[in-house]
Amino acid sequence: MSTLTIKNLHVRLENPSTTGLRAGYPSTTQAATGHGGAGNPILNGINLVVRRGQTCVLMGPNGSGKSTLGNTLLANPQYKISRGSITFGKHMLSKMKTDEIARAGVLLAFQNPQTVSGVSVTNLLTAAVRNFKGKGKDFKMADFREEIKDTANTLKISKDFLSCSLNEGFSGGEKKKMEILQLSLLPAQLIVIDEIDSGLDIDALKLVAKQISRLRARGVTLLIITHYNRILRWIKPDRVHIMHKGKIIKSGTSTLATAIEKKGYGDYIK
Amino acid sequence: MRKHTSVIEKDQGISAALTDRYLFRTERGLSREIIEQISESKNEPAWMREFRLKSYEQFLKIPLPTWGPDLSKLDFQAMRYYQKTEPAKYQSWNDVPADIKNTFEKIGVPQAEREFLAGVIGQYESEGFYQNLRSKWEDKGVIFCDTDTAVQKYPELVKKYFMTECVKAEEHKLSALHGAVWSGGSFLYVPKGVKVDMPLQTYFRMNARGSGQFEHTLIIVDEGASVHYIEGCTAPIYNTASLHAAVVEIFVKKGARCRYTTIQNWSKDVYNLNTKRSIVEEDGIQEWVGGSLGSKTTMLYPCSILKGRGARAEHLNIAVAGPGQHKDTGAKVIHCAPNTTSTIVSKSISFGGGISTYRGLLKILKGARGAASHVQCDALMPDNISVSNTVPNIVVNESDVTIGHEAKVGRISADQVFYLQSRGLSEQEAVNLVVQGFIEPVIKTLPLEYAVELNRLIQLEMEGSLG
Numbered sequence: 153m154s155t156l157t158i159k160n161l162h163v164r165l166e167n168p169s170t171t172g173l174r175a176g177y178p179s180t181t182q183a184a185t186g187h188g189g190a191g192n193p194i195l196n197g198i199n200l201v202v203r204r205g206q207t208c209v210l211m212g213p214n215g216s217g218k219s220t221l222g223n224t225l226l227a228n229p230q231y232k233i234s235r236g237s238i239t240f241g242k243h244m245l246s247k248m249k250t251d252e253i254a255r256a257g258v259l260l261a262f263q264n265p266q267t268v269s270g271v272s273v274t275n276l277l278t279a280a281v282r283n284f285k286g287k288g289k290d291f292k293m294a295d296f297r298e299e300i301k302d303t304a305n306t307l308k309i310s311k312d313f314l315s316c317s318l319n320e321g322f323s324g325g326e327k328k329k330m331e332i333l334q335l336s337l338l339p340a341q342l343i344v345i346d347e348i349d350s351g352l353d354i355d356a357l358k359l360v361a362k363q364i365s366r367l368r369a370r371g372v373t374l375l376i377i378t379h380y381n382r383i384l385r386w387i388k389p390d391r392v393h394i395m396h397k398g399k400i401i402k403s404g405t406s407t408l409a410t411a412i413e414k415k416g417y418g419d420y421i422k
Numbered sequence: 423m424r425k426h427t428s429v430i431e432k433d434q435g436i437s438a439a440l441t442d443r444y445l446f447r448t449e450r451g452l453s454r455e456i457i458e459q460i461s462e463s464k465n466e467p468a469w470m471r472e473f474r475l476k477s478y479e480q481f482l483k484i485p486l487p488t489w490g491p492d493l494s495k496l497d498f499q500a501m502r503y504y505q506k507t508e509p510a511k512y513q514s515w516n517d518v519p520a521d522i523k524n525t526f527e528k529i530g531v532p533q534a535e536r537e538f539l540a541g542v543i544g545q546y547e548s549e550g551f552y553q554n555l556r557s558k559w560e561d562k563g564v565i566f567c568d569t570d571t572a573v574q575k576y577p578e579l580v581k582k583y584f585m586t587e588c589v590k591a592e593e594h595k596l597s598a599l600h601g602a603v604w605s606g607g608s609f610l611y612v613p614k615g616v617k618v619d620m621p622l623q624t625y626f627r628m629n630a631r632g633s634g635q636f637e638h639t640l641i642i643v644d645e646g647a648s649v650h651y652i653e654g655c656t657a658p659i660y661n662t663a664s665l666h667a668a669v670v671e672i673f674v675k676k677g678a679r680c681r682y683t684t685i686q687n688w689s690k691d692v693y694n695l696n697t698k699r700s701i702v703e704e705d706g707i708q709e710w711v712g713g714s715l716g717s718k719t720t721m722l723y724p725c726s727i728l729k730g731r732g733a734r735a736e737h738l739n740i741a742v743a744g745p746g747q748h749k750d751t752g753a754k755v756i757h758c759a760p761n762t763t764s765t766i767v768s769k770s771i772s773f774g775g776g777i778s779t780y781r782g783l784l785k786i787l788k789g790a791r792g793a794a795s796h797v798q799c800d801a802l803m804p805d806n807i808s809v810s811n812t813v814p815n816i817v818v819n820e821s822d823v824t825i826g827h828e829a830k831v832g833r834i835s836a837d838q839v840f841y842l843q844s845r846g847l848s849e850q851e852a853v854n855l856v857v858q859g860f861i862e863p864v865i866k867t868l869p870l871e872y873a874v875e876l877n878r879l880i881q882l883e884m885e886g887s888l889g
Binding site: 226230249251265269283284 | 838
């Protein structure tokens, strides 16, 4: 039903001093990728269709614009769409705010998740879940809390991590597991997974890949951003797209990923 | 969840109707005559009247403080210093006049009393109008009444402790003013070894326009005893400056423990200038927990004097400064004896151009060997137009001590807000969650009812601060 359609998408980096202007929040980190100064285009006409239930992989060398695309899908105010559109089913994502996009079922696993002092993942999830449709009368918070524990168990996240400050002092791997935990518990239809495989050891990676497969089996549409194909040992994608300089330069099936593993990007990015 | 007492202004209509309610009130301004009228109206013994007049002399001599927030707009002659509304102190809510009872019903006081408090005092304008203590505690010798009643019924205790040793009238202009015109407040005495395991609460309501409230709270926790005392304060919103200049004096005897919790939500035209101090003897523990909301200008630095060996103080404070507000708050701890310890955690939130200042004094006297103190000041600013200052003053005259001081200024970053919004929270909800996390270390020390209340208050205060 819900297909992600990206048409001729052009994006540039918003001048940092004008981001979050409404509240005047200062930005502590530079936009996800360090290239392309303010105002410079970083996506130059992306066309991409991800059909419902499909698993797509977006590959490309560092700085090709993959993470920018992920952030733009969720309307990160640091990025400005200058042309083109993003739709997800009936939702015009390119005209929506981040929280509206999330509530439409489009969620993002962050490459660099934020730390929130004094707020546990349980606090965050219980606050967030109330905002999703379909969590009406039958929804019981106590059951949801149990669900959090069960999913944490599956991901081998220890109980302490559910009640301490989110991501504070967590290792890279723990942060990534926390991301997958959150996205597994909110009613997602499309999950964008940004570089989940960096910073994970092999055991953690297996656990995370298994959980992603479970989401896939649930019918969740997946857009996996990666620049290795480590994770592709466990998840066989339906489509593979290669990005370079803000454009998709090659699309294919999972054999494309295998080819890149062998030969690198050299053949495609000349 | 149980209904909790609330210091949120819910019904302006009712409060406004009550403004002109009085049985007796002094003219605006201050003079010897007005002070004599107050004393006479209270039918006070001569020693208290003399004390008032002496304090007034001091008030005239002492200048306003020259440090901290600007107090030059404070017009002492424009204030009304005393306003009595009720002929008697009620012991049952059934006897309380409907309009006042209504106000207190709305903020949940009678219900909270039935459910989880050991005793309650209600003060309306200058005088306490309601007081009740569960007989269980009365039987054990606990005294809980308004301070005026204590002057009449327990003169020896009051004479001994009232502004004699802990806070003296001549200390500064506001303490002198307080000595001259004080009225109401709570008097709490917990006898040796009695551990009161339910909180006692006093609720102060200042309703009249351009008036002053000067309650005096005196708490004596005798050897080995313990108590948790809570104060809630509000006033409705007018556009004339009002003044709240309270004094709190606490005596924590050997091995005793006192927790003093206050949540203050003054209207934005109130000058809130208080002096609160505790003298803690051997192995005693004093805990200060405070949430300071509202008001135009607040100056408040609860002080613990650790007099006895092994005495301990814990200060936890949250101050919120929004548009047009100046919060100058902090803590003072004086370590006078060996092995005394203290912890100060101060959290401030400035937004919409508000100014918050942490002003602290940590003093370790010669001979206080093995003293240890840790100070942590965290400021949170969700924008670029607000101000946060830290003025820690540390004076150490002993070498065998352990001291830690940490100060952090936190931002709510665009990335953090984006991250939380990507989980489906609105921008306001995202900011609220970050704020909630920030104050969590203080919130978790509050009884559930007050934790919920304070969270909600801060959210209300900051609502609409975006955009």
